[in-house]
Structures are given as C-alpha cells and as structure tokens.
Amino acid sequence: MSNLTPQQREEIIRRRGCRSDKDDEVHRISNLEIHHKDRNRNNNDPSNLRVLTKKEHDELHIRAGY
Numbered sequence: 157m158s159n160l161t162p163q164q165r166e167e168i169i170r171r172r173g174c175r176s177d178k179d180d181e182v183h184r185i186s187n188l189e190i191h192h193k194d195r196n197r198n199n200n201d202p203s204n205l206r207v208l209t210k211k212e213h214d215e216l217h218i219r220a221g222y
C-alpha cells in the first residue's frame with residue numbers, strides 16, 4: 157500500500173526501467189508495486205522506495221509479519 161498517485165507510482169517504476177529491485181528483471185508495470193523501506197507511506201524519498209513484484213512484496217510483508 158502507498159499514498160502515491162497511480163501516475164507517481166508509474167513514473168517511479170518507469171524511472172527504474174520497470175525492474176524489480178529484488179530479482180533485477182523487467183516486469184509489466186501492472187505486476188510491480190512500490191515498497192516503503194521505513195514503512196512510512198508519506199516518505200517518498202527515492203532512497204526509501206523499492207520496486208518489487210506483487211509476489212515479492214507480499215512475501216516480504218508475510219515474512220515481516222505485517
């Protein structure tokens with residue numbers, strides 16, 4: 157989840173070449189999500205953002221327990 161607008165989200169993903177930070181592969185934008193490393197959805201500093209696939213993002217939060 158994030159408070160980014162769909163346009164901001166897409167821009168961040170495109171700027172990173174539509175790659176997951178985790179597997180470094182190119183994915184469809186519809187399959188990519190933005191993760192906030194510090195869990196603060198208002199902190200949209202590029203250093204706080206990770207681009208992950210839906211599956212990678214789900215797994216990260218399941219592992220973390222939230």
Ligand SMILES: [Zn+2]
Nearest residue numbers: 157190191192
């Ligand atoms: Zn997340």
